[in-house]
Amino acid sequence: MNKTHQLVKSKHPNLQLSIFAVMSQMASEYGAINLSQGFPDFNCSNRLIERVNHYMEKGKNQYAPMPGILKLREALAEKVEELYGAQFHPDTEITITAGATQALYTAITTLIHPGDEVIVFEPAYDAYGPVIEYNAGKPVYINMRYPDYRINWDEVQDAISDKTRMIIINSPHNPTGAVLSPEDIKYLIQIVQGTGIFIVSDEVYEHIIFDDIRHESVARYPELTDRGLIISSFGKTYHTTGWKIGYCLAPEHIMTEFRKLHQFITFAVNTPVQWAFADYIKDDSHYEQLREFYQHKRDLLKNLITGSRFRILPCKGTYFQMVDYEQISQVPDMDFAKQLIREHKIATVPISPFYESARNARHVLRLCFAKKDDTLKKAAEVLCRI
Numbered sequence: 001m002n003k004t005h006q007l008v009k010s011k012h013p014n015l016q017l018s019i020f021a022v023m024s025q026m027a028s029e030y031g032a033i034n035l036s037q038g039f040p041d042f043n044c045s046n047r048l049i050e051r052v053n054h055y056m057e058k059g060k061n062q063y064a065p066m067p068g069i070l071k072l073r074e075a076l077a078e079k080v081e082e083l084y085g086a087q088f089h090p091d092t093e094i095t096i097t098a099g100a101t102q103a104l105y106t107a108i109t110t111l112i113h114p115g116d117e118v119i120v121f122e123p124a125y126d127a128y129g130p131v132i133e134y135n136a137g138k139p140v141y142i143n144m145r146y147p148d149y150r151i152n153w154d155e156v157q158d159a160i161s162d163k164t165r166m167i168i169i170n171s172p173h174n175p176t177g178a179v180l181s182p183e184d185i186k187y188l189i190q191i192v193q194g195t196g197i198f199i200v201s202d203e204v205y206e207h208i209i210f211d212d213i214r215h216e217s218v219a220r221y222p223e224l225t226d227r228g229l230i231i232s233s234f235g236k237t238y239h240t241t242g243w244k245i246g247y248c249l250a251p252e253h254i255m256t257e258f259r260k261l262h263q264f265i266t267f268a269v270n271t272p273v274q275w276a277f278a279d280y281i282k283d284d285s286h287y288e289q290l291r292e293f294y295q296h297k298r299d300l301l302k303n304l305i306t307g308s309r310f311r312i313l314p315c316k317g318t319y320f321q322m323v324d325y326e327q328i329s330q331v332p333d334m335d336f337a338k339q340l341i342r343e344h345k346i347a348t349v350p351i352s353p354f355y356e357s358a359r360n361a362r363h364v365l366r367l368c369f370a371k372k373d374d375t376l377k378k379a380a381e382v383l384c385r386i
């Protein structure tokens with residue numbers, strides 16, 4: 001055994017490898033159709049690739065400024081003002097990050113002190129809880145209600161204590177596909193008014209929202225922007241999850257602290273890709289068509305598996321469809337998901353890892369429909385045979 005083995009004192013002895021890594025690895029081992037991890041199996045736009053190449057050839061290959069390329073921050077400021085009516089100053093209130101993941105890590109670490117409590121809604125994207133705990137904070141989990149996964153705001157009010165420092169919201173929501181309504185935001189405003197509670201708003205699926213529902217960005221609500229950190233990702237919107245570029249918007253007094261940490265986590269992020277996005281996001285047509293693009297895929301998958309024994313749960317946004325398999329099996333979701341890979345060569349994601357306690361998860365799986373229509377048709381054939 002290595003000499004230093006006993007010296008490593010885990011900060012997270014119970015933390016497992018991310019469920020996405022586990023399922024994707026198993027999917028490739030068994031040659032399964034992969035509806036597990038949330039990434040497209042189709043390419044991003046050729047023009048975007050051409051822009052990255054262009055800037056690489058042009059020599060934009062050295063460190064970017066710490067908060068990001070100014071031209072990109074200016075383009076984002078314009079976009080956010082046009083879409084949501086809020087003004088964020090490119091110099092002081094916008095920072096480009098290595099994906100939303102780094103923005104989330106930095107946001108939580110900037111604001112959470114030992115003993116602080118953070119309200120997190122379950123099922124929860126798996127990057128929130130561990131980071132809160134790394135900072136010696138305490139996640140306070142509140143269950144969203146099956147089958148439409150709405151938030152009971154009375155429960156939120158009851159969970160607020162003098163230690164509550166932050167509420168993390170995520171709309172459209174991974175894994176459930178639920179979205180926050182104006183009514184939800186009204187409750188949120190009432191709850192935080194007059195408190196010292198910050199809002200981290202994970203909006204990475206802001207453009208993937210269906211049935212003409214409006215995305216309730218925190219940027220629409222001046223009552224929240226003063227205490228809000230809005231986080232989004234180019235990966236989801238532009239089919240470039242592997243480029244790991246995202247951003248955070250926050251008022252200057254918060255962003256100043258955020259950047260103190262950001263500079264020592266990564267300093268700056270990929271330069272030619274930032275230049276390419278600065279050009280590319282000026283064209284609204286990409287994200288304007290994205291709803292329709294993914295709504296088609298949601299409906300295709302839904303229609304194809306309607307006759308199956310899976311119960312299809314509501315999906316208002318994101319590129320995930322939740323299905324209940326109670327009519328097929330009563331085994332826990334983790335075992336059932338592994339069984340599907342081994343016996344039927346189809347990979348999904350069990351939702352128990354999105355809960356602090358697997359007991360709350362029920363018999364539900366998450367299917368990613370950011371896939372070619374052909375992949376979805378093949379997957380549906382398999383699902384209908386189960």
Ligand SMILES: Cc1ncc(COP(=O)(O)O)c(C=O)c1O
Pocket residue numbers: 038098099100101102125170174202204232233234235236241244245246
């Ligand atoms: C809700 C949510 N937040 C954040 C992220 C991370 O985004 P990024 O790949 O830009 O780090 C994801 C990715 O799946 C997500 O689903």
